[in-house]
Amino acid sequence: MFKKYDVIVVGGGHAGCEAAAAAANLGSSVMLVTMNMGTIAQMSCNPAMGGVAKGQIVREIDAMGGYSGIISDKTTLQFRMLNLSKGPAMWSPRTQNDRMRFAEEWRLALEQTPNVDFWQDMVAELLIENGKVCGVKTSLGVSIMANAVVLTNGTFLNGLIHIGEKKMGGGRSAEKAATGITEQLVGLGFEAGRMKTGTPPRVDGRSLDYSKMEEQWGDDDAGSFSYTEVNIPKEKRCCWITYTNQAVHDTLKEGFEKSPMFTGRIKGLGPRYCPSIEDKINRFAERERHQIFVEPEGFNTVEIYVNGFSTSLPEDVQYRALKQIAGFENVKMFRPGYAIEYDYFPPTQLNLSLETKRINNLFFAGQINGTTGYEEAAAQGFIAGINAHQKINNKEALILKRSESYIGVLIDDLVTKGTEEPYRMFTSRAEHRLLLRQDNADERLTPIAFALGLVNKERLKKVEDKIANAQNIINFAKNTAVDMAIANPLLERLGTSAVSQSVKLYNLLSRPQVNINDLRSISESFDRLLSGFDKQTIEQAEIKIKYDSYFEKELEIVSKMKKMEDKEINPDFDYSHLNSLSLEAREKLKKIKPKTLGQASRISGVTPSDISVLMVHISR
Numbered sequence: 001m002f003k004k005y006d007v008i009v010v011g012g013g014h015a016g017c018e019a020a021a022a023a024a025n026l027g028s029s030v031m032l033v034t035m036n037m038g039t040i041a042q043m044s045c046n047p048a049m050g051g052v053a054k055g056q057i058v059r060e061i062d063a064m065g066g067y068s069g070i071i072s073d074k075t076t077l078q079f080r081m082l083n084l085s086k087g088p089a090m091w092s093p094r095t096q097n098d099r100m101r102f103a104e105e106w107r108l109a110l111e112q113t114p115n116v117d118f119w120q121d122m123v124a125e126l127l128i129e130n131g132k133v134c135g136v137k138t139s140l141g142v143s144i145m146a147n148a149v150v151l152t153n154g155t156f157l158n159g160l161i162h163i164g165e166k167k168m169g170g171g172r173s174a175e176k177a178a179t180g181i182t183e184q185l186v187g188l189g190f191e192a193g194r195m196k197t198g199t200p201p202r203v204d205g206r207s208l209d210y211s212k213m214e215e216q217w218g219d220d221d222a223g224s225f226s227y228t229e230v231n232i233p234k235e236k237r238c239c240w241i242t243y244t245n246q247a248v249h250d251t252l253k254e255g256f257e258k259s260p261m262f263t264g265r266i267k268g269l270g271p272r273y274c275p276s277i278e279d280k281i282n283r284f285a286e287r288e289r290h291q292i293f294v295e296p297e298g299f300n301t302v303e304i305y306v307n308g309f310s311t312s313l314p315e316d317v318q319y320r321a322l323k324q325i326a327g328f329e330n331v332k333m334f335r336p337g338y339a340i341e342y343d344y345f346p347p348t349q350l351n352l353s354l355e356t357k358r359i360n361n362l363f364f365a366g367q368i369n370g371t372t373g374y375e376e377a378a379a380q381g382f383i384a385g386i387n388a389h390q391k392i393n394n395k396e397a398l399i400l401k402r403s404e405s406y407i408g409v410l411i412d413d414l415v416t417k418g419t420e421e422p423y424r425m426f427t428s429r430a431e432h433r434l435l436l437r438q439d440n441a442d443e444r445l446t447p448i449a450f451a452l453g454l455v456n457k458e459r460l461k462k463v464e465d466k467i468a469n470a471q472n473i474i475n476f477a478k479n480t481a482v483d484m485a486i487a488n489p490l491l492e493r494l495g496t497s498a499v500s501q502s503v504k505l506y507n508l509l510s511r512p513q514v515n516i517n518d519l520r521s522i523s524e525s526f527d528r529l530l531s532g533f534d535k536q537t538i539e540q541a542e543i544k545i546k547y548d549s550y551f552e553k554e555l556e557i558v559s560k561m562k563k564m565e566d567k568e569i570n571p572d573f574d575y576s577h578l579n580s581l582s583l584e585a586r587e588k589l590k591k592i593k594p595k596t597l598g599q600a601s602r603i604s605g606v607t608p609s610d611i612s613v614l615m616v617h618i619s620r
Helices: 014-025 055-062 068-074 100-113 181-187 244-254 277-283 315-322 374-392 405-415 438-452 457-479 484-493 505-509 516-520 522-529 535-546 550-567 583-592 597-601 610-620
Strands: 005-010 032-036 049-052 076-082 092-097 117-119 121-130 132-138 142-150 159-161 166-169 192-201 200-204 215-217 239-243 291-296 303-306 333-334 340-343 360-363
Touching: 005 014, 005 132, 005 374, 014 032, 014 100, 014 117, 014 374, 032 142, 049 068, 049 374, 055 068, 055 092, 055 142, 055 405, 055 438, 068 092, 068 100, 068 374, 076 303, 100 117, 121 181, 159 181, 166 457, 244 277, 244 315, 244 610, 315 333, 340 583, 360 374, 360 516, 374 405, 405 597, 438 457, 438 535, 457 505, 457 522, 457 535, 505 516, 505 535, 516 522, 516 535, 535 550, 550 597, 597 610
Parallel strands: 005 032, 005 142, 032 117, 142 360
Antiparallel strands: 049 092, 076 092, 121 132, 132 142, 159 166, 159 340, 192 340, 200 303, 200 333, 215 239, 239 291, 291 303
């Protein structure tokens, strides 16, 4: 019935979509198997992309030829750059999106991608021969053969939905769970665990009183995720902010005795940084209120996502509590919130390529690895799709370093440290975050994508031009001086100290109080120069000037660390005979089998003295 494919992708969520697109764009024939063709790229939780650290990930995917940034831009209700009051390492793009259009655009993009086929069915079994995956078998008994398989099962593996005392099998509201794969993998020696996530109720926007809420519009000068030219909707939508209160908390507490979280019916750990509303009022009992973000689901729907009110309490308790929130007095609820438990596989069972250590050519990506969030899933899917193609073509795997991408940090954290709770990316997880800004993702990663064959020469040329043009601005600022009589009135107005002689534009711009547009008013030649460049190039030049000394120090640290990162360890290295290593270090090193000395140094329980011992033996 089916030809043999190069790559089968199981699951049509964010990870699966990026995996399918990446492998296909590299030239592999791809079969995307999903349980429901109508929910490809469904935004199961909030209708938004990006945010702190997550926005950097979306830009990195886009810089390498992935689709997430383009789809986000095409379906944006509003765009905001978060953390602009902080340094550029913290600036994080975020879009509010039209849920239905987002899924539609993703499906259209995949349908227009050569080499991608689709099959709607549940994968019940992996076909394995001699320790190597060779295809899948579906619930209809159909066998599809392939050279590699990427599992992106999301929350569907033995998914169990909880609403109060009620529970039902399901991977998402109104969609059945996937069975069979966990049991097979455990039988093959994989370790599995349970995790939990949740979602809030959805309500009828026509029943809300927005006059009692705070408006939250996007940026006037809206940016975008993608480095390509995308037709971004001109129409924008407002979000709102309201708050819980003591009456809301008291009503919610009435349902605690029926809460699956508090009664122990939910065994899996939930996301620490996105707790349910009942968890928030229980853990932070001293707080009188909690913020609620009222987010529209799209341009042409009245459905509202009640962000901050994730819950698994009985639906009648949810409804009564909602009615006591300011602006929600006459609320009509479309569907209740719920919690969902699902199987995952601790990611220490993977190589940095996201290929499993036990079964050749089998890759895991997304929530199956213990992560939470569309962006983290999409990044893993993108890398898994690339590496599935690379593996079957006997090419070197793409392993992004921690010093060159948030994606590299994400995967290294998962594979090296593992996770026992849903993993979410934060800027604090990246030790080189000053180098991993959202504004320079193209400079960092587009050359790598070009070498792989994921982006064309025209796109690489655009990046090269941006770098060269930013350097032209920097060189001009270094070589152009203004008289103190011209500079000082500006400096006085900006609240920074005067100069006693003529001063280079570069030195003025190094001051935190001075921005590049301020200097246009005191130098006509600088203004003429800048008029020839786009906003992104000018911003890049300004950031490089302001943080030049910091970048130098960071690059020195990266250079020193590179020696450890480049020191490879034989995968068959026998740690059991190194009695100089601590017992814990021997156990962890044998289990994880780090690829490099740098990766070994980040394993929990491996001490600096263990690394010194290891370094001596590797050198021998």
